[in-house]
Amino acid sequence: MSKKVYIRTFGCQMNQADTEIITALLLDEGYAMAGSEDEADLIVLNTCAVRENAVEKILNQLDQLRAKKRRRPELLVGVIGCVPxxxxxxxxxxxxxxxxxAGPDTYRELPGMIVRASQGRRPADFTHSIHETYAEIEPARPSGTGAFVPVMRGCNNMCAFCVVPFTRGRERSRPLRSVLDDVSRLASSGCREITLLGQxxxxxxxxxxxxxxPELxxxxxxxAPDLRVRFTTSHPKDISPDLVRVIATTDNICNSIHLPVQSGSSRILSMMNRGHTREEYLDKIRMIRDAIPGVTLSTDLIAGFCGETLDDHRxxxxxxxxxxxxxAYMFHYSVRPGTPAAKSLDDDVAKEEKKRRLAEIIELQNRISAECHAADIGSVVEVLVESExxxxxDMLMGRTKTNRVVVFGRKGSEPGDLVKVRILSATSATLLGEQA
Incomplete structure (x- = not known):
């Protein structure tokens, strides 16, 4: 009988894509996928270290698994990804x-590591590889309307607050042909939307x-002209007129851009080592909006970074x-040991003040999101149905090309359908409507 593995994934879309690669590798080794942790012979936690609370989630999960291991001593537990x-x-x-x-560049070694772990040897491998992209591995993707397509791994930016260069290593890109072959397979399999991924x-x-x-x-x-195409994440200092032109002139590329800014203060941006000023960021926003009418923009924001004054917050x-x-994804700053900020800057904003500033940011963003969504009331939008x-x-959920979530009555439609929906009402998170 095949041994069963259960993989629990934490964190970003890249981690979800990595789980699909890991699943493919383990299926090739004869494992079957377990429906729950209780059915599994092997439990793998694929982890994220970007936020402090993400690490706490992993430790809490491991604490809960101790009881399972006491009842079943033969159960193996592995922790992979950015936290280890x-x-x-x-x-x-x-x-x-x-x-x-196991670290993010060592997944090919998992079968051998699992054997050694079953012998009680507790192996660990954190090797970084400047060449590893897993390009030739066809991921074991779950069925659905959308799919992630990693196009590069790692990051060369050294933002002061960020652990990614340390956990995922230097940038390396997947060959163009490999990406196009993957996209072609997805298009022929009935996939309706892909998201190109990279730090x-x-x-x-x-x-x-x-x-x-831009050429990719x-x-x-x-x-794949019948597929919607998205991508994430862009760095403000690197987004170019050529890229914006491609989005504006290629019909199936979605007109929504995630462009993390982190702070509105040039002084704080400099301390964060972001590589751009407030003014340069706003110039990029104007360039995007001039070229792509109706584009929607999302971002990341950090409240209470080292040295942030009330004026910086304002x-x-x-x-x-x-x-x-x-x-927006909104967080208050938490020190990540080993990062440039942890080494050279004082975490001098009190935690309660960080929380107060974050609450103000969240309140404002909720109001802006509600106003943006309210502007769609009465319009008819095209929605790609994702799920119930x-x-x-009786209701379906899908997204517009601008990445707005829409909930509406079923009326015979199914996931994967493109439908026209008339928007009747809105909240700060969702558009509500009926099929037109």
Whole structure:
């Protein structure tokens, strides 16, 4: 009988894509996928270290798994991804019951590590590889309307607050041909939407073909004209007029851009080592909106970074009011040991003040999002159906090309359909409507 593995994924879309690669590798080794942890012979936690609470989630999960291992001593538990890469072997001492550890570039070694773990040897591998992209592995993707397509790994930016360069290593890009072959397979399999992934997709460079991200995006759009194409994430300092032109002129590339700003203060942006000023960011926003009418923009924001004054915070508030982001990921700053900020800057904003500033940012963003969504009331939008609504099987959920979530009555439609929906009402998170 095949042994069963259950993989629990934490964090970003790149981690979800990595789980699909890991699944393919383990299926090739004869494993079957378990429906739950209780059915599994092997439990793998694929982890994220970007936020402090993300690490706490992993440690809490491991604490809960201790009871399972006491009842079933033969159960193996592995922790892979960014958390073990960040903490390395000391993670063994931080949580009981871990049988092996693996970083993001070592997934090919998992079968051998699992064998050694079953022998009680507790292996760990944190090797970084400047060449590893897993390009030739066909991911074991779940069925659905959309799919992630990683195009590069790692990050060369050294933002002061960020652990990604340490956990995922240097940038390396997947060959153009590999990406296009993957897209072609997805198009023929019935997929309706793909998202190109990278820590900073703007840095994509297939040196052999001298292909940069604007050319890659254009070729993907032309190769699969019936698929919606999205991408994430862009760095403000690297987004270019060429990329914006491709989005504006290629019909199936969605007109929504995630452009993390983190702060509205040039002084704080400099301390963060972001590589651009407030004014330069706003110039990029104007360039995008001039070229792509109706584009929606989302962002990341950090409240209470080292040295942030009330004036710096107010500049973030004013930038939000000027840009009017459709959506934002919002956090208060937490120190990540080993990052440039942890080494050279004082975390001098009190936690309660961080929370107060974050609450103000969230309140403002909720108001702006509600106003942006309210502007769609009465319009008819095209929606790609993704799934049933979580609240009712009589309702469906999908997204517009501008990445707005729409919930509407079923009327015979199914996931994967493109439908016209008349918007009747809106909240800060969702558009509500009926099929037109």
């Amino acid at each position: 890469q960040y903490f390395r072997e000391k993670l063994f001492a931080m949580a009981e019951g871990i049988d092996f550890l 900073n997709v703007n840095s994509y460079h297939d040196a052999l073909n001298d292909c940069r991200f 995006l254009e070729q993907v759009g032309l190769a 500049q973030t508030i004013s930038l939000m009011e000027e840009v009017r982001f459709d959506f 609504s979580k609240r009712s099987s």
